[in-house]
Amino acid sequence: MKFFGWRMVFTGLTLEFTVVGFLFYSFPVIWPYLISELGMTESQLGMVSAFYFIPVAILAIIIGRALDKYSVKKFMMIGAIIYAIGLFSLSFINSYWSLLTIYLTILALGSIMMGNLAVSKLIANWFDKNAGRALGIAAIGISFSGVMLPLIVDPLLDLVGWRNVYVIFASIVLFIILPLIFFIVIDDPKTVNQVKDGIKKDSKEESLPTEITAKELLSKKVFWVISLAFAFQFLSMMGVLAFLPVHASKMGLDETWNLLGLPIKQYVFAYSLAAFGGVLGKIIFGYLMDIMKAAHPSMMAMFLQAAGIFGITYFNEPSIFLSCALMFGLGFGAATPLMTACYLRIFGAHNLGKARGISSPIISPLQPIGILITSILIGFQDTYFVAFNIMGCFALVAIVLASQIKEPEKI
Template identity: 35%
Template sequence: MSVPVLLYATSSNYTECRKIIKRFLNKIESLLNLMSTPILKSFIGWRMVALAFFLDFCAVGYSFQSFPVVVLELSREFSLSRFSASLPIPIFMIMSSLFMPFIGKALDAGSIKRILSLGALVYGLSLISLYFTFSYFFFLMIFTLPIALGVTMMGNISVSKLISVWFRKYTGRALGIASVGVSFAGFVFPNLTSFILNDLGLTWREAYLIFGILVLVINIPVVHFFIVDSPREINQFPDGDDKEEINKDDLEKDWAIEELIKDKNFWVLSLVFAIQFCSMMGVLSHVTFYSEGKGWSQSWAAFIFSMYAMPAIASKIIFGWLVENKLDARVAVTISLIIQSVAILSIFFVETPYQMVILVMLFGFGGGSALPLSNILFNRAYSNKSFGKARGAAQPFISVFQISGTLVAAWLFDFYGNYDLAFIMLGSILIIPLITIWFFEEELKSNP
């Protein structure tokens, strides 16, 4: 302690001296507390985007993107009709949509990291359990209940919430890049699954066993060690800014479910993307069957399905960037719907697998933007604070339409013996969202 302070203390100002020492000790304590909090100089938000890409890739890849190849084996093993073979994905989506409102609410209120970890655990164990199934009924039960739960917890709604926490100005770009994982899985997993089944000679059960083990030994540690729930945890700010004078989360409106279902934008967005996803799923669920029906090999069928993915990757990034840079979101959705519709209705002119590849790529570029655009518009309409709740509340409605495309296309094939009427329907219904999207009021509705 300095001499002036000692003199000051000995001259009957002991109380004042104690105050000085106490302030000094408080500053030391504050410094130690600050040092105990991890501080990273470089912004790690883009690392969260990369992790979201990876988790989306795994969530969709091991289940949905591998299924169009696996279903060909299931159909032969269990002698399934086209309608029965098409059931797993629609029921999966119904159950996922029922789980989603609860998961969305939990994401808004709790730890994203914890939900991702639990989802990876459920997902991995459920995939492994498929190895022990020897009836189609039990396959359906596992695929549509625990696997659907695991995918929903580890998948798009969770990682989209993570991205929306880490970004404000660059939300469109970040969500677009993260959702590329879904499309990249669409390129990798059909070909990988075909390689496992046809080239390595393994069964579909062994393929799922491998997938489940990979989820447990890779995804869970990745989430545990690298996911950070929010910038605040490591003294950073959204978008990598140096400071955030006002915490926008505290100012944003927390939408109640009752308010959401009374809001016009909620139903406009739900209907638009419900029908777009309905059309997409109807085509994607049957493109491998259609290809085999044309006399092309199973390897060709898997390759054709996978070629949806690469243009969809570009589409997600391009449309996300365009909307972020002030392109009217309604224009972006309109463009994607027109491209998707033209591609579907052009299938009737296909004669070779090479022509089918070109059309599937065009279809992928149109439909590939639907996922990031839906997340961007729900986030824009209902704020980061209520994104999980709004997106989760819309999903049951969206899923009802989404699964109908797959089931109606299967029923029409079983009834008529071809996909002609099914593809006409799936291409033509897009006129409804083309009109409906223009009722969306493009304005931020986050403030009360």
């Protein structure tokens, strides 16, 4: 029988594409329409993404622990329905507060139930030896959405309007993603007489899973080191990524190119190029995670992120700016699979949902601080120079923390 694990990976890739792409990567492209039609500001719209992580942090604790005990497939299906309702609701908003309310309630719940947390748990159920690679490939959906959706949504906004774009997003989730989950997702390889990685182990290699309590998890230094290192990487990334198209425009990348017959603005291309770097980063560092100690690929990715941020801050020559945007993407793109792989390698698949869930109140409150800092500073000056320099320094802090990730032999 053909190993089904890679079907889970590519289904997870599709879900990651849908959640992050529709919720985040498309959002900055829609900003100009929300600003002109509904009177919102750049600062307000940046705050939407920042505040979104507050309910997500709370929900992740509950859902993360539940995913260790109950059906991942059922969570994903319910989450897809809720997420579709949230996207459809966005097509009716008429104020900033209605936008914020939908993001912080319906979309937060739906996305956490069908997004990266659930996908990571599903893949951890199917992979052990090749977990880093599998998580990296699944997470490609996050960055691939950033490559494709800005390029698709930008001209689509002129054709059908931003409200209908959200109706299209909701329809895709309801009529394509939900059936995909129903027909493809299998919670555990044992239910179809398969084993992790598709490779049977000798009985000597088999070991009973060791359950770790929340108290034990929080008492371990390595848990805090991993959580804080990636929290600072995410903080740094969020403080730059959401503002990258606007920053690129302010740096003079306003020319319109013809790409495959489509008119693409340079600043939109820079945003997509960063996301493409994220695709490559997930593949490269997912592979490196399987063959290196956890600290090393993590530090490498964080260094690339820092270098990319400083590059797009100081250079406005298009070729250099775009190269640095790609470098930035290589670094931040690896963050999610590397973080999950660190928890998985050290605490095991049986504790992954719990580890990810309990880490959320540590990571999520720090994550939006980058957006808040950039949003506040842009309110005082018409440049991202100071804010992006601060974000680059946060990435350097992440490198120092990641250097302290130590792998015990067994938990």
